[in-house]
Amino acid sequence: MTLFNQINSLLLGLFLLVLSSLFYFQFSETTAFMSNQMESDLNNTSTSLSLMLKPHLETGDVATVETLINVIFEGGFYQNVSLTWLADQKQQVWQNPHSIEGVPLWFVNLGLFKGQIRETVITSGWLQLATLKIESNPAIAYRELWRIMHKMVLVLVAIFFISTLLFRLRLKAILKPLDAVAAHAHNIAQRNFSKNLILPKTTELKKVVEAVNAMSGQLNLVFNSLDNQVNLLKNEKLFDPVSQLPNRTHLTGQLNSWLNDPGIGALLLAKFDWLDEIHRKFGYQVRDQSIKILADKLQESLPQSFIARISNTEFAFLVTDATHQEICHYLQLLIRLINQEILNAGCVPNRDYAIGISARTANITRVELLSQADHALQKALLENQISKWFQTDQEQEFTQEEWRARLEEAIANNQFTFQWQPVHILGSARVMQREIYCRLQIADKNTRAAEFMPYVERLALGHQLDRCILEAIIADKILALNKDPVAVNLTRDSILNSQFHTWLSTFLTDIADPHLIQFELPEAGVTSCLDEAIKLTTIIKNGGAQFGIDHYGQQVGTLEYLQLLKPDYVKLDISLSGYQREEAQGNLQNLELCRALVNIAQGLEIKVVITGIEDEQHLHQFNTLKIEGYQGYISAPVAI
DSSP states (O other): OOHHHHHHHHHHHHHHHHHHHHHHHHHHHHHHHHHHHHHHHHHHHHHHHHHHHHHHHHHTOHHHHHHHHHHHHTTSOEEEEEEEETTTTEEEEEEOOOOOTTSOHHHHTTOOOOOOEEEEEEEETTEEEEEEEEEEOHHHHHHHHHHHHHHHHHHHHHHHHHHHHHHHHHHHHHHHHHHHHHHHHHHHHTTOOOOOOOOOSSHHHHHHHHHHHHHHHHHHHHHHHHHHHHHHHHHHHHBOTTTOSBOHHHHHHHHHHHHHSOOOEEEEEEEETHHHHHHHHHOHHHHHHHHHHHHHHHHHHOTTSEEEEOSSSEEEEEEESOOHHHHHHHHHHHHHHHHHHHHHTTOOTTOSEEEEEEEOOTTOOHHHHHHHHHHHHHHHHHTTOSEEEOOOSOOOSSOHHHHHHHHHHHHHTTOEEEEEEEEEETTSSSEEEEEEEEEEEETTEEEOHHHHHHHHHHTTOHHHHHHHHHHHHHHTTGGGSOSSOEEEEOOHHHHHOHHHHHHHHHHHHHSSOGGGEEEEEEHHHHHHSHHHHHHHHHHHHHTTOEEEEEEETOSOSOOTHHHHHOOSEEEEOHHHHOOOGGGGGGTTTTHHHHHHHHHHHHHTTOEEEEOOOOSHHHHHTTTTSOOSEEOSGGGOOEEO
């Protein structure tokens, strides 16, 4: 029971006790008064009637005696009147009916009043004339008591309900600050820190509100400090101090994450020897200033790419989700920007720099991609060329329009095959979830997601693909294969598409076990489309399903979206948990950053899953972190 109801019940109970006591005392006093009044009236009537009858009894005037008695008796105050003439023992009796009109029978049956009898002997000197016997009528007392109590009850009931209403209104006004405190405390429990509450006038409540405001402020500082700690760690470990661009470590992580997921694009390595010329002429301070100006210009003009400074004069440009034609256009824009900065620095354009380009191909590794780009760069330097592509034997199988036609056909015909990969609970053999992967039958070929997903995203077919996958999961009864939840990755297109939102709401309502589906949203899609992500996750929660954030920690920036979305779990990006046997000394360099990200999620009561785990040795590195689950090549995907 709420505090409001408890106080309200207590006050109303006390008030009801007071009214009941008042009613009881009033009832008792009225009953006693009516009894005394009946007795007093009976005595007075008996005395006065005896005096009036005496002269007529002496003369034997029967008619006058009857008249006098009838006058008194017809008032109805007396139930029986009898007169016995002692001379001849003649007896006359007058009686009223016993019925009591207007009074409930149960009230009469209470026996509150009994008929009182007064017997008087009328004498004349020493001579006894007659005996007068009068019995009072309790009907009058019952009727009068009922009338008084009935009116009193109506008044008390009216007072009770009016007082109850006034009590509730006043009590609600008094306790309004407590309602605000309860709502504020609930928001704090959900890690939603709003502005401080207004201090109430009541002294006791004022102290409570002040304490809650102070607690909210302290907790907000704690979570902000954790957020700042993550940013500081990223800046310290993942960014170059001169250019403020990502460093080689950050580039390595981004390459691992990018190559682990489906995608297309290219890596460009550039060597700027003209920076060494500035160093020789003007010193390292001017060179560093030039590097900072160049970095700012590149970030401003090329926001669609990931730019890193990997050595004194070497820069890397990672262009994702781009076709060969788009990469060529990007290369031309990059060359134009570099020449402008060379001119601004007082050097000769189209000299002292080179760019090597390596396009992403199927199954290429990070080492191979870097090696190919470096090989193209060295060849450009050797041949004194501005740029050079690394030539591969792989050619694009389909054009973009051919991909569209084949993808639409495969999606429309539900040409899916599924695999799933277990996510194990740390320290246990139990499975936390099973992540679904799909392949499409395209042109009589079993095509992996790494090949078709880039074109699904580019052609805005993601919401259609996600819808068909969910329908196929239900049609194939995959949820019934075991009791473990299945995780389904949603594309960025599904986050943005309002029609998919509407369909998903109906879909979750119609299926029997929505709690067995866990949706995973990419962090990049969430941060870039936060409002739409909030709408989608609300639909998921209302439908009885759960959701998580994939690639957690990949984006550089605030983690405030966690407080707004409140996901059930997050999956740490593989760029933070990557493991390379050839770099055994550097495998733990991101552990501190991982710890800060895990602490933030744990502080928000969000489960954390480590991804990309290769073996037991790799998993052992994260035993000190408070994570719930892990997945990776340690448990490879299997066909369903």
